[in-house]
Amino acid sequence: MPALIASAxxxxxxxxxxxxxxxxxxxxxxxxxxxxxxxxxxxMINIANDLPGDFELLGEIDPVYYMSFDxxxxxxxxxxxxxxxxxxxxxxxxxxxxxxxxxxxxxxxxYKDVWDYWAHVSKFDLTDRTETEAGEVMVNYTEExxxxxxxxNIKKNIMYSGHLLQMVGLxxxxxxxxxxxxxxxxxxxxxxxxxxxxxxxIKYDHxxxxxxxxxxxxxxHFRGIECERNAVYAECNQHPILGLMxxxxxxxxxxxxxxxxxxxxxxxxxxxxxxxxxxxxxxxKVKQDEVVPATYAxxxxxxxxxxxxxxxxxxxxxxxxxxxxxxxxxxxxKPGENMGWTAPFDFGWFALLxxxxxxxxxxxxxxxxxxxxxxPTWIDGGLYYPFTPDYSYNFSRxxxxxxxxxxxxxxxxxxxxxxxxxxxxxxxxxxxxFDSSHFASPHITDVDYLEASVTQAVFDSKKDALxxxxxxxxxxxxxxxxxxxxxxxxxxxxxxxDEKSLGNISAEGQLxxxxxxxxxGSLLITTTLHEQSSFIIKAI
Amino acid sequence: MHRxxxxxxxxxxxxxxxxxxxxxxGPSSTGSLEPDxxxxxxxxxxEIVLDDAEVSDAIHKAGLRRKQGRAAEERRSILKAYTDxxxxxxxxxxxxxxxxxxxxxxYDYQCVPCRASYPELQQVRATDPxxxxxxxxxxxxxxxxxxxxxxxxxxxxxxxxxxxxxALMTTDSVLDMKxxxxxxxxxxxxxxxxxxxxxxxxVHQYLEExxxxxxxxxxxxxxxxxxxxxxxxGGITAGDxxxxxxxxxxxxxxxxx
Numbered sequence: 127m128p129a130l131i132a133s134a135x136x137x138x139x140x141x142x143x144x145x146x147x148x149x150x151x152x153x154x155x156x157x158x159x160x161x162x163x164x165x166x167x168x169x170m171i172n173i174a175n176d177l178p179g180d181f182e183l184l185g186e187i188d189p190v191y192y193m194s195f196d197x198x199x200x201x202x203x204x205x206x207x208x209x210x211x212x213x214x215x216x217x218x219x220x221x222x223x224x225x226x227x228x229x230x231x232x233x234x235x236x237y238k239d240v241w242d243y244w245a246h247v248s249k250f251d252l253t254d255r256t257e258t259e260a261g262e263v264m265v266n267y268t269e270e271x272x273x274x275x276x277x278x279n280i281k282k283n284i285m286y287s288g289h290l291l292q293m294v295g296l297x298x299x300x301x302x303x304x305x306x307x308x309x310x311x312x313x314x315x316x317x318x319x320x321x322x323x324x325x326x327x328i329k330y331d332h333x334x335x336x337x338x339x340x341x342x343x344x345x346x347h348f349r350g351i352e353c354e355r356n357a358v359y360a361e362c363n364q365h366p367i368l369g370l371m372x373x374x375x376x377x378x379x380x381x382x383x384x385x386x387x388x389x390x391x392x393x394x395x396x397x398x399x400x401x402x403x404x405x406x407x408x409x410x411k412v413k414q415d416e417v418v419p420a421t422y423a424x425x426x427x428x429x430x431x432x433x434x435x436x437x438x439x440x441x442x443x444x445x446x447x448x449x450x451x452x453x454x455x456x457x458x459x460k461p462g463e464n465m466g467w468t469a470p471f472d473f474g475w476f477a478l479l480x481x482x483x484x485x486x487x488x489x490x491x492x493x494x495x496x497x498x499x500x501x502p503t504w505i506d507g508g509l510y511y512p513f514t515p516d517y518s519y520n521f522s523r524x525x526x527x528x529x530x531x532x533x534x535x536x537x538x539x540x541x542x543x544x545x546x547x548x549x550x551x552x553x554x555x556x557x558x559x560f561d562s563s564h565f566a567s568p569h570i571t572d573v574d575y576l577e578a579s580v581t582q583a584v585f586d587s588k589k590d591a592l593x594x595x596x597x598x599x600x601x602x603x604x605x606x607x608x609x610x611x612x613x614x615x616x617x618x619x620x621x622x623x624d625e626k627s628l629g630n631i632s633a634e635g636q637l638x639x640x641x642x643x644x645x646x647g648s649l650l651i652t653t654t655l656h657e658q659s660s661f662i663i664k665a666i
Numbered sequence: 667m668h669r670x671x672x673x674x675x676x677x678x679x680x681x682x683x684x685x686x687x688x689x690x691x692g693p694s695s696t697g698s699l700e701p702d703x704x705x706x707x708x709x710x711x712x713e714i715v716l717d718d719a720e721v722s723d724a725i726h727k728a729g730l731r732r733k734q735g736r737a738a739e740e741r742r743s744i745l746k747a748y749t750d751x752x753x754x755x756x757x758x759x760x761x762x763x764x765x766x767x768x769x770x771x772x773y774d775y776q777c778v779p780c781r782a783s784y785p786e787l788q789q790v791r792a793t794d795p796x797x798x799x800x801x802x803x804x805x806x807x808x809x810x811x812x813x814x815x816x817x818x819x820x821x822x823x824x825x826x827x828x829x830x831x832x833a834l835m836t837t838d839s840v841l842d843m844k845x846x847x848x849x850x851x852x853x854x855x856x857x858x859x860x861x862x863x864x865x866x867x868x869v870h871q872y873l874e875e876x877x878x879x880x881x882x883x884x885x886x887x888x889x890x891x892x893x894x895x896x897x898x899x900g901g902i903t904a905g906d907x908x909x910x911x912x913x914x915x916x917x918x919x920x921x922x923x
Contacts, residue, residue, distance in 0.1 A: 172808070176806065177804075177806060177880070177881065177886055177887070178881055178886075179884065179885075179886030180806065180886055180887065325740075505808070507809065574865075576812055599809070600809040600810075601809045601810065601813055601843060
C-alpha cells in the first residue's frame, strides 16, 4: 500500500506542472549563509574592494612598533581565510566573486603600507625592552647589532610571509588558479619617494616564497621561524605550515609533512603548549633559548584554530581546558577591572577556535555577546563591529563588568569568521580539498554583487543538481541575472524556483521564460528578486 | 670666508642634488668649481652639511625635487601605458585634443570634497580652453557610488555626460537608485537605455580599468587629480588648479627650450 501511494505521488509530480517532485533536493538540506553571516561576508569583501591604500576601517599603525596584533596584514589574511571557509562550505558552486576577492586581498597584502613596517621592525629585538614607571614600553636598540631588511619575506617576519603563503596556497587550491606561479606575480615595490632611495622591486612567486620559507624552517631546525627578531611565536608558524600543505597539494612537493612532524617534536620538547596549563606559550626567546609561558586566549585561539587543521585530536583534547579558563571570565567580570592588554583581540581569536573545534554553543554565546555589546554596524550590506577609539590602551571593563573595547581584527574579521566557520571548517579545506571533478562541475557566475547576494550555491553530484539561493543586495533592482556554466549539453535539466517547476532546459528544446543559452554554451537566467529565492537545476 | 665657502659648496651640492630634474643643467655647470673637488671636500668635512641649517635646508629641498621628479617621471610612464584607456570612447572628457595640459580627476559622486570642488573646477574649465579634462570614475563609497559611475558612463554613451554629471554633483539628495534615475531623467537621458548600458560588461570592464589606472598612480582617495605629471590629493579650489596649471606650463616651456 505505501508503495502504491509513493507511485501515485511520483506520477502526480511528473504529470502536474508546478508540483515539485518528492525527491527534489531541498535547499534547506544544504548549508546557507544567514543574514548576519552574509553581512560579515559582504563586509570583508567591501574591505577587499577598498583602494589598496585605504585603511580607514582598519585602525592605526602602532607608532612604536609600526605593527600590532591588529596589523593590516592580519586583517587581510583572516578575511581571506574567512572567505575561503565561506566559499568552501556555503558557495562552492559560486566562484568568481570569491576568486576575485581573494586576488584583491593578496594585492592589498603586497601594498607597501602593509609590509614596509618590516624595514623598521627588523632593526630591533622586541623582547629586549624596558617599561618606564609611567608604563611606557621602550624598545632598546643595540646600535652595533642594527640591521634591517626591506624584503619582507627573505628572513624572519613569518608573521607576514607565512600569511602570504597561506593566502596564495588557498587561492590556488580553491580556484585552481595558478597566476601566482608566474615569476614576479608577487612583486613588492619599495617606495623611493618616502625613503629617498632608488626604486626597488622585490620579485616573488608561489614557488620562491615556498622555498624561502621552507629553507628557514630547515635552517632553524624546525623550532619555528622568528616573527620579530629573537621571538618565535607558535601561532605565526602555523600559517606557513598550512601554506606548505597547499603547495604540496598543487605542486606535488612533500614539504609540509616533514615540517609538521619536526615542528611538533620541538613543540612537545620545548613545551610550546604547556602540558600543565594546556596553554600556548607567549613566545620563544631565541638567543636566550627560553620559552616565555603565558595563558592568553588570543594565543590559544590563534594557534589552536590553525594547528587543528593538522593536529585535530590534540587541539580538541586541550580545548575544553582553555574554554573553561577564558570564557566565563571573559564575558563577565568586575566593573572597571583591567582585563589586560590583550583584551581587544582575545575575544576574536578564541571565538575562531571555538568555531573550528565545533563548539557551537560557545560560538553562539560569543556572537550574541558581540551583538549585544560591540555596536554591530551595517554599512553597504556589510556587518561588522567598529573598533573603539581607545582599543589599544584602555582595557578596563565597563560599569556592567563587560568588555568595552574592540580591536579592528576582532571587529572587522574574527567575530564574523567564527560565525561563518562551521565545525572543522578549515580542517575540511585542507584535508578534503577540491578535486578535479569539483572544477568540472556546474556552477554559477556573473551575479551582480551590488544587486544580489548568493547565500548558497552547491552542486550535489549524487543528485546531479545545482542548488542556488539568492537574496537582494544593497541596490534595489527589479531583475537580477546569473549565468550557469558547465551544464552537460547531452542532458536535460529541470529548473525549479522556490519549489515551483519553471520548465526543462536542454540544448534543443524550448527554454523556460527568463532563460537563454549564451554563445559560450552557458545559460543565462534572469529573474525577479524581491526576497530570498532558491533555484534548483537538476538533471532529469 | 669660511661661511662664504660653505655657501658655495652648498650651492654646488644643491645643483648636484637636483641634477635629476628635467630642467636642471646638472653639476657640470658649477662654474669654476670642479664637482669632484667639491665632493672630495665634503667627504672630508661632512659636518658642513650636518651643522649648517641653510645647507641642510638646501639639501632637503634638492632631495624633494629629485623625489618629485622621479614620481612625475613614473606618472608620465603610467599615463603613457594607459593612453588607450584615456582616449577610449567610454572616457568622458571635455576640452580639445589639442590642449596643452591634461587634467584627470578621480572622483566619487558621494564624496563631499569632490562635490565641493565641482563649481571650482567648472570655473577653470570655462575659462581655460587649453586643458583636456578627463573624468575618472573612482567609486569608493559603496554600491550606490558604483551604480552612479556605471550610470555616468552609460550617460556618456548617449552624449549627455556633462548634463548627468552636473545633475548628480549638484543634487541635495542622498544617492540611491531613485536619485540616480531622477538625475538621468533631468539630464534628458533615455533611462531605459541607460539601465541596459549600466549592465553592459564592457562598462564594468572599463570601470575596472580606470580603477587599475588609479591604483597604478597610487591614488588613495577622492578627489585626486593628475595635472600634467603632478598629483594633487583632496578637494581643491580654482586657484589651486590654476596655479598647478601655471607650474606645468612653465615646465613645458622650459623643457622645450
